Amino acid sequence: MRSDFNPVQISMLRRHARAFVLLLGAVVVLNACAARTVDIEGTYPSPNIPPLPLTLGVYYSEALQNFVYTERSDAGKDEYLVNSGSSHMELFNTVLPAMFQQVVVLDDPAMANERGVDAVFIPNIDEFQLGMPQKTRLDSYEVWIKYNMRMTAPDGDYIADWVMTAYGKTGQETFGSAEGGINDAAVAALRDLASNFSISFTSVPDVRDWLQPRLQ
Amino acid sequence: MATNNTRAGLMRTGYYLIVMLIVGMSLGACTTTTIDEFRQGDTGIDSSESIVILGRRQGAAYSTHADFVECVGNRMGRGNDAITVVPEQVFVDALFPWFEPRTAPMRSEDLQQLMAQPLVTDKMSEFGIRYMVWLDGQTETSNRMGSISCAVGPGGGGCFGFGSWEDDSNYEARVWDVSSHTSVGTISADASGQSYVPAVFVPIPLIARVEANACNNLADQLKQFVKGD
Numbered sequence: 001m002r003s004d005f006n007p008v009q010i011s012m013l014r015r016h017a018r019a020f021v022l023l024l025g026a027v028v029v030l031n032a033c034a035a036r037t038v039d040i041e042g043t044y045p046s047p048n049i050p051p052l053p054l055t056l057g058v059y060y061s062e063a064l065q066n067f068v069y070t071e072r073s074d075a076g077k078d079e080y081l082v083n084s085g086s087s088h089m090e091l092f093n094t095v096l097p098a099m100f101q102q103v104v105v106l107d108d109p110a111m112a113n114e115r116g117v118d119a120v121f122i123p124n125i126d127e128f129q130l131g132m133p134q135k136t137r138l139d140s141y142e143v144w145i146k147y148n149m150r151m152t153a154p155d156g157d158y159i160a161d162w163v164m165t166a167y168g169k170t171g172q173e174t175f176g177s178a179e180g181g182i183n184d185a186a187v188a189a190l191r192d193l194a195s196n197f198s199i200s201f202t203s204v205p206d207v208r209d210w211l212q213p214r215l216q
Numbered sequence: 217m218a219t220n221n222t223r224a225g226l227m228r229t230g231y232y233l234i235v236m237l238i239v240g241m242s243l244g245a246c247t248t249t250t251i252d253e254f255r256q257g258d259t260g261i262d263s264s265e266s267i268v269i270l271g272r273r274q275g276a277a278y279s280t281h282a283d284f285v286e287c288v289g290n291r292m293g294r295g296n297d298a299i300t301v302v303p304e305q306v307f308v309d310a311l312f313p314w315f316e317p318r319t320a321p322m323r324s325e326d327l328q329q330l331m332a333q334p335l336v337t338d339k340m341s342e343f344g345i346r347y348m349v350w351l352d353g354q355t356e357t358s359n360r361m362g363s364i365s366c367a368v369g370p371g372g373g374g375c376f377g378f379g380s381w382e383d384d385s386n387y388e389a390r391v392w393d394v395s396s397h398t399s400v401g402t403i404s405a406d407a408s409g410q411s412y413v414p415a416v417f418v419p420i421p422l423i424a425r426v427e428a429n430a431c432n433n434l435a436d437q438l439k440q441f442v443k444g445d
Binding site: 045046047048049050169171191192194195196198199 | 279281309310311312313314316317318319333334335336339
């Protein structure tokens with residue numbers, strides 16, 4: 001059998017192969033040390049509630065759009081990066097159109113007047129907590145989120161400002177990995193937010209006072 | 217020669233002991249199930265009507281597993297006298313946000329208030345729901361005993377030891393009549409059983425099917441209850 005490579009080429013190939021293996025090893029070691037990223041993904045049903053005859057503008061701040069929670073180990077090292085910004089926007093984009101006759105997503109709250117909306121809704125995340133089984137000694141992953149909800153008139157005047165909390169947990173039997181457990185608990189928390197928000201919205205005192213003359 | 221006979225005899229006795237141990241454990245790994253029924257009203261269901269089985273998940277300490285709810289639903293939906301069971305997740309999603317852990321009705325009286333919502337009534341009619349069954353309970357494991365050690369060497373490997381535990385399932389099913397907004401009865405299922413894992417070279421799991429038995433017995437009783445038998 002005739003070889004297609006001369007000794008110089010073979011030596012070069014060996015060197016490249018060694019470098020590749022070293023590089024692969026370095027990548028594996030670095031990956032093992034790096035924090036793992038969890039992009040929250042889920043589907044949210046549309047609420048079965050009668051829509052309010054209003055046009056609502058919604059503004060997603062950059063803080064909400066790019067919200068990332070960092071879970072640190074006891075030694076202070078980053079363990080998990082939980083990205084939930086896009087999932088929050090997906091949730092509000094599903095829930096709000098069922099609650100209002102028309103919903104307009106605003107790139108800037110200052111555009112509210114020219115877009116002809118009745119009010120502007122600005123959701124924000126104040127706090128995010130994650131309960132991991134290895135830390136809580138419980139058989140479940142838990143997510144707790146505190147929100148600040150704000151509603152302003154198209155000219156920026158105050159309508160309402162209130163706090164909401166959401167909680168979700170996943171039983172140990174349902175998750176195969178830590179990432180899966182965190183995702184499922186976060187999706188449960190987002191569902192909890194959607195159900196509570198859609199049912200209690202008209203009961204928020206300042207919102208109720210603002211709505212009363214508009215619904216008569 | 218005499219030594220060889222003694223060794224063979226000892227080995228035979230060892231095998232008999234292992235076989236007897238396994239037979240004994242198999243008999244021991246049985247499940248005891250108790251079903252209690254409390255009827256508060258008449259029941260009956262047409263072939264065009266359906267039921268939905270929902271798990272209670274309000275408690276902080278535990279939540280009813282979706283697998284158990286699915287098991288009871290599957291069992292009720294099988295056989296000659298099968299009942300149409302709407303899958304839990306399909307129902308909860310279709311009636312969002314009214315049956316989430318935080319918003320679900322806790323008492324049958326709350327159902328009346330909920331049914332005042334035209335969108336809820338429409339969805340219920342669409343599914344043809346006649347009865348709503350609320351399942352509440354869990355399976356707990358206790359009395360874990362023993363230990364099994366396994367080792368691998370150049371000549372092979374094996375395990376030796378013994379483990380056992382007890383499973384206890386307690387579930388309660390409350391049946392609400394959607395047409396009259398009343399509670400028509402409660403069925404409870406208590407099942408318990410001991411599981412064993414003897415290991416002589418190979419671990420032999422002798423598992424008591426506690427939750428499966430609780431599911432089957434509860435589903436059979438629920439089916440009879442709903443049909444009014």
